[in-house]
Amino acid sequence: MEVNNRYRPAYHMSVPAGWGNDPNGLIFYKGQCHFFYQYNPHAPHWGTIHWGHAVSDDMIKWTHLPPALVPNEPYERELGCFSGTAIEDKGLLYLMYTAATPEIQQQCLAVSEDGLYFEKVKNNPVIPCDNQPEGGSHRDFRDPKVFKHDGTFYCIVGGNISGKGNLFLYRSDDLMSWQYIGHLFEPQQHIPTPFFNVDGVCECPDYFVIDGEEVLLFNPQNHPTMGYHYENVHSSVAMCGHLDYETGRFTIRNVHELDAGFDFYAPQTFTHGDGRQIMIAWKEMWFRTYPTVPHNWIGSYTLPRVLSIKEGRVYQEPIKEIESYRRHKRDLGSFKVDNGYTSFNHCHGQCYELNLSIKPDGKTKRAGLKLLKGGMHETSIYYDVHKRALVFDRSKAGTVYEGRDETTVRTCIINTADPVDHVDLRIFVDISGIEVFINGGRYVMTGNVYPETVDEDRVEFFSDGGVTEFNDVVKYAIVVK
Numbered sequence: 001m002e003v004n005n006r007y008r009p010a011y012h013m014s015v016p017a018g019w020g021n022d023p024n025g026l027i028f029y030k031g032q033c034h035f036f037y038q039y040n041p042h043a044p045h046w047g048t049i050h051w052g053h054a055v056s057d058d059m060i061k062w063t064h065l066p067p068a069l070v071p072n073e074p075y076e077r078e079l080g081c082f083s084g085t086a087i088e089d090k091g092l093l094y095l096m097y098t099a100a101t102p103e104i105q106q107q108c109l110a111v112s113e114d115g116l117y118f119e120k121v122k123n124n125p126v127i128p129c130d131n132q133p134e135g136g137s138h139r140d141f142r143d144p145k146v147f148k149h150d151g152t153f154y155c156i157v158g159g160n161i162s163g164k165g166n167l168f169l170y171r172s173d174d175l176m177s178w179q180y181i182g183h184l185f186e187p188q189q190h191i192p193t194p195f196f197n198v199d200g201v202c203e204c205p206d207y208f209v210i211d212g213e214e215v216l217l218f219n220p221q222n223h224p225t226m227g228y229h230y231e232n233v234h235s236s237v238a239m240c241g242h243l244d245y246e247t248g249r250f251t252i253r254n255v256h257e258l259d260a261g262f263d264f265y266a267p268q269t270f271t272h273g274d275g276r277q278i279m280i281a282w283k284e285m286w287f288r289t290y291p292t293v294p295h296n297w298i299g300s301y302t303l304p305r306v307l308s309i310k311e312g313r314v315y316q317e318p319i320k321e322i323e324s325y326r327r328h329k330r331d332l333g334s335f336k337v338d339n340g341y342t343s344f345n346h347c348h349g350q351c352y353e354l355n356l357s358i359k360p361d362g363k364t365k366r367a368g369l370k371l372l373k374g375g376m377h378e379t380s381i382y383y384d385v386h387k388r389a390l391v392f393d394r395s396k397a398g399t400v401y402e403g404r405d406e407t408t409v410r411t412c413i414i415n416t417a418d419p420v421d422h423v424d425l426r427i428f429v430d431i432s433g434i435e436v437f438i439n440g441g442r443y444v445m446t447g448n449v450y451p452e453t454v455d456e457d458r459v460e461f462f463s464d465g466g467v468t469e470f471n472d473v474v475k476y477a478i479v480v481k
């Protein structure tokens with residue numbers, strides 16, 4: 001398959017050729033980070049899913065390896081090896097994944113001594129589709145998250161009960177035989193979102209403890225849009241709360257969407273050797289047109305993000321390793337723009353990090369940036385003062401998307417708990433994708449854009465209606481060789 005790399009990100013992980021979706025089995029094993037992913041090596045569309053595999057020392061530069069799981073067993077006939085996690089036990093690396101056929105989905109195990117070659121265990125499936133509560137769907141039962149708690153293995157699997165999305169908890173002493181404990185959600189729990197009422201599956205669960213908080217992540221399919229939240233066809237949510245290991249019930253304290261952008265799904269976390277909890281997500285969305293399909297590849301991933309919890313909210317910051325790829329520092333200091341726009345020499349590119357703080361005055365309606373700007377195209381990232389929101393507008397960015405959802409503008413409401421007079425941004429632009437970290441990672445907006453030409457690369461600062469201060473503006477090229 002001949003691949004055109006015009007839109008390939010330079011410092012974000014992407015699929016070498018063919019199709020890639022969810023990150024899987026992220027793990028720090030024997031001193032390296034392993035990244036597996038949902039992979040169709042044969043064509044740039046979803047189908048016959050393998051586990052692609054890459055490794056890295058710093059989570060920025062990845063080395064691609066042969067697929068770790070190939071769908072060659074009768075129990076994964078036609079559809080393949082769906083998402084799951086990795087866990088180390090007694091020096092061996094285990095992958096727990098979903099074996100999917102058009103009729104049923106079941107949880108299976110593969111094991112490796114070196115982290116390269118994996119063998120599927122003889123007693124697969126280790127959680128067959130009938131080891132579920134009554135009403136559990138045999139066709140939608142997937143994405144096991146395995147972890148250890150007090151010396152025992154637990155696994156959370158996504159599914160639904162009588163058509164309503166839910167998650168199921170299992171327990172095991174040896175990873176081979178699993179006992180069903182209970183479902184995580186009771187629909188009568190009072191929370192301000194109908195996530196378990198969705199017609200679909202709660203996909204790709206994750207669960208971990210950081211900063212003394214228990215955090216559950218998952219992806220409710222078809223979550224209805226609520227105001228400016230949950231605007232993508234499928235959503236990614238984070239919950240703080242408490243998991244009862246005896247009943248399986250998860251008591252929800254609060255809930256929020258993980259990323260307010262367009263292209264973010266199926267995030268998965270792992271604990272780095274140095275203790276950081278790191279999350280990577282698929283930097284795409286289901287049911288869209290994918291402009292790189294004619295280039296014979298589709299599938300890129302977010303920067304690895306370090307998680308922390310403040311006031312019941314998951315904060316996300318790019319891993320510090322990205323900073324060693326900074327080159328050509330351009331320190332623009334602080335300046336004002338009075339109802340107009342400005343730009344600077346040597347402040348352009350398609351591959352950079354831009355840090356700044358935006359402080360509009362009382363007359364300003366909108367203030368922010370035009371990125372990847374050329375004669376015909378631009379992407380706008382700006383603060384809408386009346387809405388108190390950050391807006392990511394890709395309606396003029398280049399190739400137009402189509403999807404089941406609205407695909408051109410996303411709005412991230414900035415909470416009243418944030419400072420009122422300014423907004424801090426850390427923006428990463430990488431050829432065909434943008435990640436915007438807002439107010440120290442309290443919010444993030446991720447989206448792909450496809451400027452038509454390589455010289456659509458200008459950066460413009462604008463203020464509509466009044467005077468805006470742009471403070472501490474620093475840009476770095478990011479160069480990965």
Ligand code: FRU
Pocket residue numbers: 021022038049082083098142143203204265266
């Ligand atoms: C989420 C998902 C998972 C499934 C995988 C199949 O994006 O639908 O639930 O395991 O993709 O590739």
